[in-house]
Amino acid sequence: MSADQNHREMTPEQEHEFYADPANQEPQGPARRRKSPLSTPVPVRFPADLLEDVKRAAEADDRSVSAWIRRAVEHELSRSA
Incomplete structure:
Protein backbone atom coordinates (compact mmCIF):
# COMPACT_ATOMS: atom_id res chain seq x y z
CA MET A 1 0.00 0.00 0.00
CA SER A 2 1.36 3.41 -0.90
CA ALA A 3 1.44 6.34 1.54
CA ASP A 4 -0.75 8.40 -0.77
CA GLN A 5 -3.53 5.81 -0.87
CA ASN A 6 -6.80 7.24 0.34
CA HIS A 7 -7.41 5.66 3.76
CA ARG A 8 -11.15 5.41 3.05
CA GLU A 9 -10.38 2.66 0.53
CA MET A 10 -8.75 0.50 3.24
CA THR A 11 -10.47 -1.85 5.63
CA PRO A 12 -9.91 -1.11 9.33
CA GLU A 13 -7.45 -4.02 9.44
CA GLN A 14 -5.49 -2.59 6.49
CA GLU A 15 -5.45 0.85 8.11
CA HIS A 16 -4.10 -0.65 11.34
CA GLU A 17 -1.35 -2.48 9.46
CA PHE A 18 -0.49 0.61 7.38
CA TYR A 19 -0.26 3.00 10.33
CA ALA A 20 1.60 0.47 12.51
CA ASP A 21 4.64 1.29 10.35
CA PRO A 22 6.36 4.39 11.86
CA ALA A 23 7.18 5.60 8.33
CA ASN A 24 3.42 6.08 7.77
CA GLN A 25 2.95 8.14 10.93
CA GLU A 26 4.60 11.33 9.69
CA PRO A 27 2.28 14.35 9.44
CA GLN A 28 1.37 15.36 5.90
CA GLY A 29 1.18 19.09 5.19
CA PRO A 30 0.77 21.95 7.65
CA ALA A 31 -0.94 21.49 10.99
CA ARG A 32 -4.66 22.25 11.00
CA ARG A 33 -6.01 24.16 13.96
CA ARG A 34 -9.55 24.75 15.08
CA LYS A 35 -11.00 28.10 14.07
CA SER A 36 -11.15 29.11 17.72
CA PRO A 37 -10.75 27.40 21.06
CA LEU A 38 -13.75 25.48 22.28
CA GLU A 74 -23.13 24.51 12.48
CA HIS A 75 -25.07 23.17 9.50
CA GLU A 76 -28.44 23.94 11.07
CA LEU A 77 -27.33 27.44 12.08
CA SER A 78 -26.09 28.18 8.56
CA ARG A 79 -29.45 27.01 7.11
CA SER A 80 -31.43 29.46 9.20
CA ALA A 81 -29.07 32.37 8.55
Missing part, protein backbone atom coordinates in the same frame (compact mmCIF):
# COMPACT_ATOMS: atom_id res chain seq x y z
CA SER A 39 -15.90 26.84 25.09
CA THR A 40 -16.83 25.15 28.32
CA PRO A 41 -18.59 21.80 27.68
CA VAL A 42 -22.37 21.97 27.37
CA PRO A 43 -24.20 18.94 28.77
CA VAL A 44 -26.84 17.71 26.35
CA ARG A 45 -29.01 14.65 26.92
CA PHE A 46 -30.42 12.46 24.15
CA PRO A 47 -32.89 9.58 24.24
CA ALA A 48 -30.91 6.32 24.05
CA ASP A 49 -32.12 5.44 20.55
CA LEU A 50 -31.24 8.88 19.16
CA LEU A 51 -27.78 8.73 20.75
CA GLU A 52 -27.17 5.35 19.09
CA ASP A 53 -28.15 6.88 15.73
CA VAL A 54 -25.72 9.77 16.34
CA LYS A 55 -22.92 7.36 17.28
CA ARG A 56 -23.48 5.33 14.10
CA ALA A 57 -23.55 8.47 11.94
CA ALA A 58 -20.37 9.81 13.58
CA GLU A 59 -18.60 6.50 13.06
CA ALA A 60 -19.70 6.39 9.41
CA ASP A 61 -18.22 9.90 8.96
CA ASP A 62 -15.03 8.89 10.82
CA ARG A 63 -15.64 11.63 13.41
CA SER A 64 -16.04 11.75 17.15
CA VAL A 65 -19.58 12.12 18.45
CA SER A 66 -18.71 15.64 19.65
CA ALA A 67 -17.29 16.67 16.27
CA TRP A 68 -20.30 15.20 14.48
CA ILE A 69 -22.74 17.09 16.73
CA ARG A 70 -20.77 20.36 16.34
CA ARG A 71 -20.91 19.97 12.55
CA ALA A 72 -24.66 19.24 12.66
CA VAL A 73 -25.29 22.33 14.79
Whole structure:
Protein backbone atom coordinates (compact mmCIF):
# COMPACT_ATOMS: atom_id res chain seq x y z
CA MET A 1 0.00 0.00 0.00
CA SER A 2 1.36 3.41 -0.90
CA ALA A 3 1.44 6.34 1.54
CA ASP A 4 -0.75 8.40 -0.77
CA GLN A 5 -3.53 5.81 -0.87
CA ASN A 6 -6.80 7.24 0.34
CA HIS A 7 -7.41 5.66 3.76
CA ARG A 8 -11.15 5.41 3.05
CA GLU A 9 -10.38 2.66 0.53
CA MET A 10 -8.75 0.50 3.24
CA THR A 11 -10.47 -1.85 5.63
CA PRO A 12 -9.91 -1.11 9.33
CA GLU A 13 -7.45 -4.02 9.44
CA GLN A 14 -5.49 -2.59 6.49
CA GLU A 15 -5.45 0.85 8.11
CA HIS A 16 -4.10 -0.65 11.34
CA GLU A 17 -1.35 -2.48 9.46
CA PHE A 18 -0.49 0.61 7.38
CA TYR A 19 -0.26 3.00 10.33
CA ALA A 20 1.60 0.47 12.51
CA ASP A 21 4.64 1.29 10.35
CA PRO A 22 6.36 4.39 11.86
CA ALA A 23 7.18 5.60 8.33
CA ASN A 24 3.42 6.08 7.77
CA GLN A 25 2.95 8.14 10.93
CA GLU A 26 4.60 11.33 9.69
CA PRO A 27 2.28 14.35 9.44
CA GLN A 28 1.37 15.36 5.90
CA GLY A 29 1.18 19.09 5.19
CA PRO A 30 0.77 21.95 7.65
CA ALA A 31 -0.94 21.49 10.99
CA ARG A 32 -4.66 22.25 11.00
CA ARG A 33 -6.01 24.16 13.96
CA ARG A 34 -9.55 24.75 15.08
CA LYS A 35 -11.00 28.10 14.07
CA SER A 36 -11.15 29.11 17.72
CA PRO A 37 -10.75 27.40 21.06
CA LEU A 38 -13.75 25.48 22.28
CA SER A 39 -15.90 26.84 25.09
CA THR A 40 -16.83 25.15 28.32
CA PRO A 41 -18.59 21.80 27.68
CA VAL A 42 -22.37 21.97 27.37
CA PRO A 43 -24.20 18.94 28.77
CA VAL A 44 -26.84 17.71 26.35
CA ARG A 45 -29.01 14.65 26.92
CA PHE A 46 -30.42 12.46 24.15
CA PRO A 47 -32.89 9.58 24.24
CA ALA A 48 -30.91 6.32 24.05
CA ASP A 49 -32.12 5.44 20.55
CA LEU A 50 -31.24 8.88 19.16
CA LEU A 51 -27.78 8.73 20.75
CA GLU A 52 -27.17 5.35 19.09
CA ASP A 53 -28.15 6.88 15.73
CA VAL A 54 -25.72 9.77 16.34
CA LYS A 55 -22.92 7.36 17.28
CA ARG A 56 -23.48 5.33 14.10
CA ALA A 57 -23.55 8.47 11.94
CA ALA A 58 -20.37 9.81 13.58
CA GLU A 59 -18.60 6.50 13.06
CA ALA A 60 -19.70 6.39 9.41
CA ASP A 61 -18.22 9.90 8.96
CA ASP A 62 -15.03 8.89 10.82
CA ARG A 63 -15.64 11.63 13.41
CA SER A 64 -16.04 11.75 17.15
CA VAL A 65 -19.58 12.12 18.45
CA SER A 66 -18.71 15.64 19.65
CA ALA A 67 -17.29 16.67 16.27
CA TRP A 68 -20.30 15.20 14.48
CA ILE A 69 -22.74 17.09 16.73
CA ARG A 70 -20.77 20.36 16.34
CA ARG A 71 -20.91 19.97 12.55
CA ALA A 72 -24.66 19.24 12.66
CA VAL A 73 -25.29 22.33 14.79
CA GLU A 74 -23.13 24.51 12.48
CA HIS A 75 -25.07 23.17 9.50
CA GLU A 76 -28.44 23.94 11.07
CA LEU A 77 -27.33 27.44 12.08
CA SER A 78 -26.09 28.18 8.56
CA ARG A 79 -29.45 27.01 7.11
CA SER A 80 -31.43 29.46 9.20
CA ALA A 81 -29.07 32.37 8.55
